[in-house]
Amino acid sequence: MKRTFPSLPALPALLLALACMPAAHAGEVQVAVAANFSAPMHDIAAQFARDTGHRALVATGATGKFYAQIRHGAPFEVLLAADEATPARLEREGLGVSGTRFTYATGRLALWSARAGYVDGAGTVLATGDFRHLAIANPRTAPYGAAAIAVLRKLGQLDRLQGRLVQGENIAQAQQFVSTGNAELGFVALAQVSRDGRLTGGSAWIVPASLHAPIRQDALLLKKGQGNPAARALLDYLASAPARAIIQSYGYAP
Structure with a gap:
C-alpha cells in the first residue's frame, strides 16, 4: 500500500497546529x-x-x-x-x-482615595482630614479588614473614627465604596489600586507593614x-x- 506524507511546505503549519492544541488530559x-x-x-x-x-x-x-x-x-x-x-x-x-x-x-495594605492628592504619603489625613466615611472590609471575615482595624488601633484613631467606618462584605466592595465616591477614602489592598509600582488612579498611603500583622x-x-x-x-x-x-x-x- 502506498503511503502519503505531508509535503514539506505543509510541515511547519502542521507543527504549529499541534503546538497550539490543548494537552490531551487538560482539565x-x-x-x-x-x-x-x-x-x-x-x-x-x-x-x-x-x-x-x-x-x-x-x-x-x-x-x-x-x-x-x-x-x-x-x-x-x-x-x-x-x-x-x-x-x-x-x-x-x-x-x-x-x-x-x-x-x-x-499582601500590602493601602489607605486610598479616588481623589488625586487627597491622601498624603504619611496617612495624616486620618487625623486631619474632613471626611465622613472611611471604608474597610468586614474585619470578621476579611483579613484586610482586620488589618485595617489593627492599623487604626495602633495609630490611636479607632475610637475617634469608629462612627465613620463603612464596611464592605469583602475588600472588593470596600474599594468600590471609595471608587464610586460613597466613601472619601478607605483601606484597600495595594494590588487593587496599583500596577508595576504605580497607582492606577487617585492617591494613597502604603501602610507600613509594622502597623499590622503580616x-x-x-x-x-x-x-x-x-x-x-x-x-x-x-x-x-x-x-x-x-x-x-x-x-x-x-x-x-x-
Missing part, C-alpha cells in the same frame, strides 16, 4: 480566590491556560465566606485565601490535603480536588516564574 479546576487577589488571579488563569491547557474557573469573595461554603460542601478544589489561618484550619478539619498548604503571596496569603488543595490533576497543576503553577512575575507586578511579595 478544569474550581478555585475560590480571596477578593484582593482577583485581578492577578485572572491574569494567572489566562497564562495558566496558555501554558498548560488547563482552565481555572475562578470565584472571588471574602475568605471567611469561602470557609463557610467549603464547610457546607461547596465544589471548590483549590483555595487561595487572604490569610494563613483559614487554610490551616481547613487542613486541621480534614477538608484540605495535608502538606499542600503554602504562602503564595504576602498578611500572608496561603493556598491549599482541598479534598474535593485531591484527584484532579488540574488542581495540583495550578498549585505548582503558582510557584512558577510566570506566576511570580504577575504576583509581584501587583505589589505582592511572592
Whole structure:
C-alpha cells in the first residue's frame, strides 16, 4: 500500500497546529480566590491556560465566606485565601490535603482615595482630614479588614473614627465604596489600586507593614480536588516564574 506524507511546505503549519492544541488530559479546576487577589488571579488563569491547557474557573469573595461554603460542601478544589489561618484550619478539619498548604503571596495594605492628592504619603489625613466615611472590609471575615482595624488601633484613631467606618462584605466592595465616591477614602489592598509600582488612579498611603500583622496569603488543595490533576497543576503553577512575575507586578511579595 502506498503511503502519503505531508509535503514539506505543509510541515511547519502542521507543527504549529499541534503546538497550539490543548494537552490531551487538560482539565478544569474550581478555585475560590480571596477578593484582593482577583485581578492577578485572572491574569494567572489566562497564562495558566496558555501554558498548560488547563482552565481555572475562578470565584472571588471574602475568605471567611469561602470557609463557610467549603464547610457546607461547596465544589471548590483549590483555595487561595487572604490569610494563613483559614487554610490551616481547613487542613486541621480534614477538608484540605495535608502538606499542600503554602504562602503564595504576602499582601500590602493601602489607605486610598479616588481623589488625586487627597491622601498624603504619611496617612495624616486620618487625623486631619474632613471626611465622613472611611471604608474597610468586614474585619470578621476579611483579613484586610482586620488589618485595617489593627492599623487604626495602633495609630490611636479607632475610637475617634469608629462612627465613620463603612464596611464592605469583602475588600472588593470596600474599594468600590471609595471608587464610586460613597466613601472619601478607605483601606484597600495595594494590588487593587496599583500596577508595576504605580497607582492606577487617585492617591494613597502604603501602610507600613509594622502597623499590622503580616498578611500572608496561603493556598491549599482541598479534598474535593485531591484527584484532579488540574488542581495540583495550578498549585505548582503558582510557584512558577510566570506566576511570580504577575504576583509581584501587583505589589505582592511572592
